[in-house]
Amino acid sequence: MSTNPSTSTEPVGSEAPRLVIVGAGPAGMATAITLAERGLAVTVVDQNPHPGGQIYRYPAVTPKSPPTPDRGAALRQHLAEHSDRITVLTGHNVVDIHPGPRLGLCGPDGFRIVEADHLVMAPGAYEYVPPFPGWTLPGVMTPGAAQQLVKSQGVAPGRRVLLAGTGPFLLVVALALHEVGVQVVGIVDTLRRRDAFWQLPSLLSDGKLLKQGFDYVSGVRKAGIPLLTGHIVTRAEGHERLKQVVVAPCDGDWIPNHSRSRPIVVDTLCVGYGFVPRIDLAQLAGCELAPTNLPGGWIPVTDPWGQTSVPGVWAAGDGAGVAGAIVAELAGQLVGLGVASSCGVVSSSEAERSAEPVRERLRQLGRFRRGLDEMGSLRPGLSQLADESTVVCRCEEIRRAEVDAAVSAGSTTLRSLKVATRLGMGPCQGRMCQPACSRRLFDLGCNTPEEIGPPAFRPPLVPLTLGQLAGADEEPDDVEPAGAKPVAEPAP
Amino acid sequence: MTSRGVDVVIAGGGVVGHATAWELARRDIEVLIVDRHLPGRATSASAGGLWPVGEAVGLGCGVIYQATRTGSDSGDAVPASLPAVFRDFLVESNRRFPELAGELEDLTGVDIELDSGPGLLFLMQTARQQAVVDNIARGLPEGFVLEILSPEEVGELEPAVCREIVGGALLPGEDQVNPMMLAEAYKRAALVNGARFQNDRLVDEILRENDRVVGVRMGEETVACGHVVNAAGAWAGQLAATAGITLPVEPVRGQVVLTQALPPLIASCLSTSSCYLAQKRHGEILVGSTTEHVGFDTGVTEEGIRGLCRGAVGAVPALADVGVKRVWAGLRPGTPDEMPILGPVAGVDGYVNVAGGFRTGIVAAPLMARVTAQAIVGETPDVAIAPYRAERFEE
Structure with a gap:
């Protein structure tokens, strides 16, 4: 491609580097902002109508939504401030990644190819729900899906809702549902109090986050939502529609004691056991993957800056290993510094200097995260x-x-x-x-996990028709360099 | 580290390797199949077409190959025929499928999804193609049927097919299987008969002592054996080289497109000069296939997929609005004369080829495997393997 994108940047070298970020969650937004602050133009691709990702989905459910300060709004504000350099393509999905990297994108205007010098993958994660009897009944969904219904469509997922699984996200969604008037009949968490106790030393490593956790718990208490720890949902029952959920106490291996099980009448069950990193992009880009013992198992192998085994392809955020929004944002900053350094707009020593406080914060958070991971690590039951x-x-x-x-x-x-x-x-x-x-x-x-292998993703990652593929990219001119045509993004 | 030896090591776990393993194991030969999945194996990207005459006279994916090779406008590509001896080999192999399907299912419970329709239907788009097809029809010996259909007759047989054609050429009895299930059934049948399967290794080297094979090396481990069967597909040439044998097998990439599952839309296997289409048991339509010499690159390309989709929509217009479930690519084990390479090699005792299945590896697999096993145990082969020996390339 000889097209020279016209941008307002003055990077080292004769041509502006073409930078594409996939995903406008905390990691993608932080990467974009970091690059824009260094004078680089970037294109951010996201499937949703607004930047924010799942965690900071726009619009937020209610202004009083406790206890997180709306970090998402702050990031969106920063994005908007850099609108001269950051182009956000909302409503776009990645269909395929070819060597180059060249991305096949599907958006409101159809299918097209975008070329990049650097590709940052920040696709995030999705919820982990293992099969259990009745899990396919209408009325059973993930906490994230329930949150999305409430936030994006203003629809309550049901009248009487039970949340089940493990992790702090259950509390967040319970509160969000409670606030819009949904009756949350309880939260069933497999974690036993004593398991949490052993992780206190790790959790105490970050007082602020621990306090946030306690705030969620006290928010749930204040709302009068029963929190049932050391229990597991063993089945969902109903004919054509969820009628009730069977809950039993479980041991440290999450093996239920069926003799003490009891039914809870609900019309909606939101169940999730943590998050699985989205590795489909990394796999299509040809990145080396490595197994972990967390849900989903596989994540792309990266260097300390987030660059994968494929030069010019980077990974940040939960898609590179689930660690939550705060870590994702910091990881996005690191990748931004790494890319900026690769593009020659910051020296490697300057990148190191800027990265040091970020890495220090990540180290602190790492201890806390390990505690959380240990508590939420999946058990054989x-x-x-x-x-x-x-x-x-x-x-x-x-x-x-x-x-x-x-x-x-x-x-x-x-x-x-x-x-x-x-x-x-x-x-x-x-x-x-x-x-x-x-x-x-x-x-x-x-x-072993290595032998079992990762899922094998193949294009197209989103549905396309034969007609679309037959007509796609008819003229070579359709290939556009990322960042060539800034698209005005309405301020959120 | 050296493990206890076996009679035969089979290098390669595609359809041909597993089929050969079964044919040996059922003859009480101790077999070890060695395979680690590499992306791009041909079995995984095959349409599973059983088109013995169609491929032999060039009306299957051969015509696409021809169009690519000659650079002619694909709409007017003219097929080239393979030797009659190989056509008969394919016909004989194909004849065995109904019985084989039953036998494998009884043994393993795996259904190879052998589905019969009207046959392989080549859509003729130009008068020149029609002339060539007429010529092919005249050249077929007694007992072979190639029906020439008018556009109206094609429409009656396949209402979904585009009407802007000169006519159709139908080869009845040319059907399809699920190639993955065929490989799986052969594998399980081999295991049932006592074969062992090492699924996380590759044969890195064939070990020789003077003029005889003595074993294989897999990473650090060596296994002694009496015979090594090279069933390494597109990688067969590389493996042969470790024993000092030159084998002209080259990867020929085939990109394929799979649609979402559809209600019955096409009953025949359709072939044109730009693609072929087969609706599989679960409703998906497989559209294949490019033929590209690009080494071991297993990626898909925009041009490749675009060409297949255009060809498919041209042949069956209703497909324009049908969703694509997956696109991917496999590497056919290509040979210079498009025929397989079978049997021993002079000067290297214990080494046996069952390689070079190219674009007929699925339909040929039963007979390729059988004559290979027969050669190893010293039975009279069902079909002479002389025309398929590697030595033919030395002249």
Whole structure:
């Protein structure tokens, strides 16, 4: 490409580098702001109508939404202040990534190709929900989906809602639902109080965050929402629609004591056991992945600046390992410094200097995070909830018994299970079923995570028609350098 | 570290490797299959077309290959035929599928999804193509059927097909399977018969002592064996080289497009000079396939996918509004004469090829595997393997 993008920057070298960030959550926004502050023009691509990501989704539910100060609004404000350098393409999805990197994008105006010198992937994470009896009933959803209904569409997910799973996000969503008048009948957390106690030394490493946690808990108490710790939802019941949820106390391995189970009548269950990093972009970009013991398992391998094994391709935020919004924002700053340094607009010593306080803060947060991760780390009981007839792959309607039969016949990797059962062959490409499935293969002692393998994502990442692909990019001129055409983003 | 030896090591776990493993294991030969998944294996990107005559006379994906090779306008590409001996090989291999499907299902419970429709239907877009197809029809020996259909007859058979064609050429009995299930069924059948499967290793080197194979090396580990079967697909040439054998196998990339699952739309396997289409058991339509010499690059390209989608929408206009579920690519094991490479190699005892399946690897797999096993145990082969020996390239 010889097109020289006209921008207001004066970077070193004859041509402005073409910088593309995918994802406008905390990591993507922080990267964009860091780069813009260093005089670089960037294009941010996001599927939502507004920047913010899942955590800082716009508009916020209510102004009094406690106890987080609206960090999202502050980041959006910074983005807007740099609108001369930051172009935000909202409503755009990445379809494919070709070497270069060249991104296939699908937006309101159709399909197009965008070339980049540096690509920063900040796609975030999605919720982890392993299969359990009744989980496919209408009325069962993730806490994130419920939050999105309330925030984006002003729709209450139900009348009587139970939240279940693990982690502080349950408390956040419970409060958000309570505020719009939804009756939250309780929060069921697998974590036992004594498990939390052992993590206190880590959690005390960050008083501010710990206080925030306590504020959530006291907010929940004040709202009169019962918090049931050391319990697990073992099944959802109803005919064509959720009628009740069965809850049982569980031990430290999250194995339920069925003899003490009891029903709770609700019309909505919001269930989530933490988050799975989105690795589809990294995989299409050809980045090396490594297994972890967190939900989803696989994350891109990066250097200390967030650069992946593919030069010019960077990863930041929860997509590079789930650690929450605050860490994501700091990681975005680091990647921004790394990219700026690669582009030659800051010297490496200056990048190091600017990075040092960020890294120091990340180190502090790291201790706190490890405590949280340890508390929320998945236990074997979770992958034993599904019974023989439970659907484990919703797209292809594959039941646990079919998967078990294939496993006994020797299909002990995600790839061979897919061949044998069609698990993961549907539109979601295994996003929903494969993290839980690989966890179960691991718990069954079939294979190591390396052997079980990551899900294999293939383009297109979002639905496109043959007609769109047949007509796509007819003229080579359609290829546009990122940042060439600034699009006015209405101030949020 | 050296492990206990085995009779035969099979290097490669695609459809051909697993099929050969089964044919050996059921003859009480001790077999170790060695395979680690590498992206791009041809089995994973095959349409599963069983088009023996279609491929032999060049009306399957061969015509696309021809169009690419000659650089001619794909709308007017003219097919080239493979030797009659190989056509008969493919026909014989294809004939075995119905019985094989039953046998494998009884043994393993795996359904290879052998589906019969009207046949392989080549859509003729120009008068020149029609002339060539007429010529092919005249050249086929007694017993072969190639029906020439008018555009109206094509419309009756396949209402979804575009009417702006000169006509159709139908090869009845040319059907399809699910190539992944075929490979899986063969693998399980081999395991049932006592074969072992090492799924996380590659054969890095074939070990020789003078003029005989003595084992294989997989990373740090070596395994002694009496025979090594090279079933390494597009990688067969690289593997052969470790034993000092020159094998002219080259990766030929094929990009494919898979639609979302649809209600029955096309009953035949359709072929044009820019793509072929087969609706699979679960409703998805597989559109293939580019033929590109790009080394071991398994990526998809904008041009490649665009060409296939245009071809598909040109043949079946209703596909324009159909969603694409996935696009990906596989590497066919290409050979200079488009025929497989089978059997032993002079001067290297214990080394056996079952390689070079190119664009007919699925339909040829049953017979390729069978004659390979027969050669190893010393049975009279069902079909002579002389035309397929690697030595043919030395002349």
